[in-house]
Amino acid sequence: MATTRTFRIWRGDARGGGFEQFEIQVDEGMVVLDVLHRIQAQQANDLALRWNCKAGKCGSCSMEINGKPKLACMTRMNSFAESETITVQPLKTFPVMKDLVTDVSWNYAQNKRIPKFQPRPRDPDGAYRMYQEDVDRVQEFRKCIECYLCQDVCHVLRDRHGREQNTFVGPRFLIRLASLEMHPLDTADRIPAVRDEFGSGMCNITKCCTEVCPEHIHITDNGIIPLKERVVDRFYDPIAMLMRKIFG
């Protein structure tokens, strides 16, 4: 059943802008991204937005829909009341380029700061052996599609200048660090950097990153907190530190 819905979309660029209202026909089964495309095709050819796979696998169409960081392709229209006006905004944490498109290059810069994977030597027969039980954890983190919704919602980056001041690398890269740190083959010691360069202490584990993750990765419980615990092992646990002193 087709209905007419009202969309309130922020349009503009780094110099300014405002909300523009659209009345648009919506058919059964549509997601917000479909509606935005229809608006683009029929009413605003130059409405800027990012998208790619349309199936929640690439993490391109991140935006804020009714105030919540979401993937537009995974937000079904039937999750809203018919009379509801739907507000669509660009991500808050990153500088706006145009309309719903933001400059997320800061994230790529953070990724580059993380030292690369350093595997141990292969087994004598040329294979690497690691076991499913041990890589389950790492595989969960590697489900990340880099939509940066967690980076957007994290208040340290969003409201506390963590991005501008480079004090915190953000949830996405803490779980990337976790995926390397917990990798059975990786030999690099990343713990000092996790605390000192990437700011694990800045996270106050309020778990908004986990709440918005479209891949349902337990970012905080399985990634960040275990990293924090490894930092404690190294820097804050007097007994563990003493034991290392004595036994090396």
Next chain:
Amino acid sequence: MLNVSEIQTIDHDVLVVGAGGAGLRAAIECSARKLSTGVVSKSLLGKAHTVMAEGGMAAAMGNVDQRDNWKVHFRDTMRGGKFLNDWRMAELHAKHAPARVHELEEWGAVFDRTKEGLISQRNFGGHRYPRLAHVGDRTGLELIRTLQDHGVHSGISFHMECTGLEILKDGDRVAGLLGYWRETGRFVIFRCKAVILATGGGGKAWPVTSNSWEYTGDGTAMAYNAGAELMDLEFTQFHPTGMVWPLSVRGILVTEGVRGDGGVLKNNKGERFMFNYISERFAPETAATVEEADRWLKGDKTARRPPELLTRDEVARAITAEVKAGRGSPHGGVFLDIASRLPADVIKKKLPSMYHQFIELAEVDITKEPMEVGPTLHYFMGGIKVDADSQMSSVPGLFGAGECTAGMHGANRLGGNSLSDLVVFGKLAGEGAANYIEKLGTPPKVPDAHVTSAVRAATDILNRESGANPYLLHEKLQETMAKGVGIVRVKEELEQAIAEIEAHKKEAETLKAPGASQYNPGWHEALAMRSLLVTSEAVARCALMREESRGAHTRLDHPGESKEWVNFNCVVTRGPDGAMRVEKRPRPPGPAGLVAIANAKIEDLESGAVGADAK
């Protein structure tokens, strides 16, 4: 007046166009050879269509079934490709794939494991043994993320959200590429000694496709415009299982892994119809009864594989036939049932993103209900004609890798062979470009005149007072292709489609995009239409020329494979007058050793009666 010297220029030794698996692998290789390497991508890094690949990457490592080796993989590939594959490419692919998988692991990829701690391998359509290294059903993401994270530490320059428009040449040789930044709409000239195209296919010309907006055949069209030969464009693969409902997700892929893990296809009578569509070629290796198929799934090595795992062209045609006969599902597909085959928690563990995709996009719980699926345009087997070993096209300095090239997959690609294709030939293209540059004498110069005319053609779209809407033209083209160049084709419809494409080309000259050049999707769409029209025309013209049914190309008026046509390729070039030319070109015969392996009985291959001396 346009002043070329005011356009931004960036210098590299090699420019890679496309940041999917092939592009990234090629860039890593160039960079390892100490070349200044740039990568241009239309999207952000890590978003390329490779992330959509689900099932896995085929490599005959023999971790799960030790009988597997490159010869069996090669034989499967040739048979799947209906013997139209480039012999050398299929050979290189089967031989190199295991090393490329191990290399990914060394760069941080975490594949699913066997009990012994090795890389696990799964069954897939057309593969004799469990062969696909995989990570659940998100193998493509793993591949691209691994290459991306490795690549950022290799000194590669990434130029994101930048679209290539034209290959620039100095005489015959490649001299650079003209592109534009999507954000600002400003033009940029990349001056380089070699260009590697890794731009994928042109699936966006069809309305029902698993391809994203990026799939507009840019590389294929740029190569064609630069004078390179294209080949085998008539072979467009329809993946048998795409989502059919709701409309907005129509075409999105349902991984073949569902069938590999035991999923079965049923019509609206609840019948497992694939048993009625087993062709002669595959009958000796396909289960004859439901009972035998189930034994195979349980790992019985004496049983033969279920017919749901026949090659993609066979399954797609069977589904189309069932729907035509009125035995389809409510939304015009058939049912794919995994719910009655596996316990819910196993489904969620083995097919997490499929579970996710259906529950969130279609509100269907695949652990309880069957999925509705139908064919969706998925892959271009054809594309730029390249040399197997160097991956160089017929234009010196212009290379290709991955889906935008032709030859590797012949008339039909096996599932799982594309991810391995990307890394095998990505690496070879990188080597090819590096070797070419080593031998290159004086560096090429970018000609101003070409830049001026290309920029003007692009900006005309913005500057016109009024003109056709690019989005509407795209819809018209999709209608043309769906109607005339679909899964089954006939002469009259193809001729009609070509006539329509000619009309679309005329209209494309009058496109108008309102607004400024800064991040303007209307303008991007208009520019992409120019590429899409080239690839669409090439597909239609090749399809008209090939008078037989082979692999993914089915001609109702020429049923069955012809003995003659297996010896020919359709080669496309741009004539001096700018018109498209298609030529029926004889193929060189395959090396005797490879021919023997491809045609061998599986028992003879395994016993060593055939191919024992092949290394």
Next chain:
Amino acid sequence: MAPHPSAIGGHAQGFGATERKDGWWVEPIVTVVVFLAFVVYTTWAALQGTHYHWGPYLSPFYSPLLFAAPGDAAGLHHSWFGAWPSWWPSFVPASPAVLILIFPGSFRFTCYYYRKAYYRAFTGSPPGCAVGPLAGRRPYRGETFLLLFQNLHRYTMPFAVLLVFILSYDAVVSYWWDGRVGVGVGSIVLTLNAILIGAYTFGCHSFRHLIGGRTDCMSCGKATLKYGAWKRASWFNERHMEFAWLSLVWVMVADLYVRLLSMGVITDLNTWGR
């Protein structure tokens, strides 16, 4: 006039500001109400020093009972070390609960889940996801400065584990009265209490880390004890929030139940007929 930079994107600014239309404020308000109620009730109940046992039942706020409260002869059979010490300074409240509540109290205060809940509800940092934080202009240091002590969570954990065993012991003896085995509503209340607190404690992030999570190769292809324990702790960890709330409320209920019995306000339904 150039638009204010905050207008870019049209995002609301300031404490509690958001475009969200759902009831994001319900969660912090409920947290504040329940936590405050818990703190007020616990403080009051702990300072009473009376009505903390009835028959075989001992209030969990008073367990382990190191010394029976001054003058409480009836409580002696629950006590580990007998009567209240005479040397106890007069300016410290003479209640057995004050000797022990610091242990579960510090465990919960530094708990990763409770930190989330009170950082959101009490310090508004942030009050909800994509909602403007309290004191957004003030410099933010997370857990790097004044809150560094949160890193000592693991040191509170062994006591919490010990307490699970003690409370389980209390639950077991609650089925034993005057040499006779029986069951009362109170036994069930105390049993549930031990189960819920156990479920909360064994889902502790530090616990999960120390028993296995700290190594990269937990199984190395074998069915190790380490991996099995980690896997089980992970099950509880996934439900850490739920058990944190349930056990919090239930421990209050258990104390109140014992208290009301002891005060004679209600009667226990039991097989002992008393």
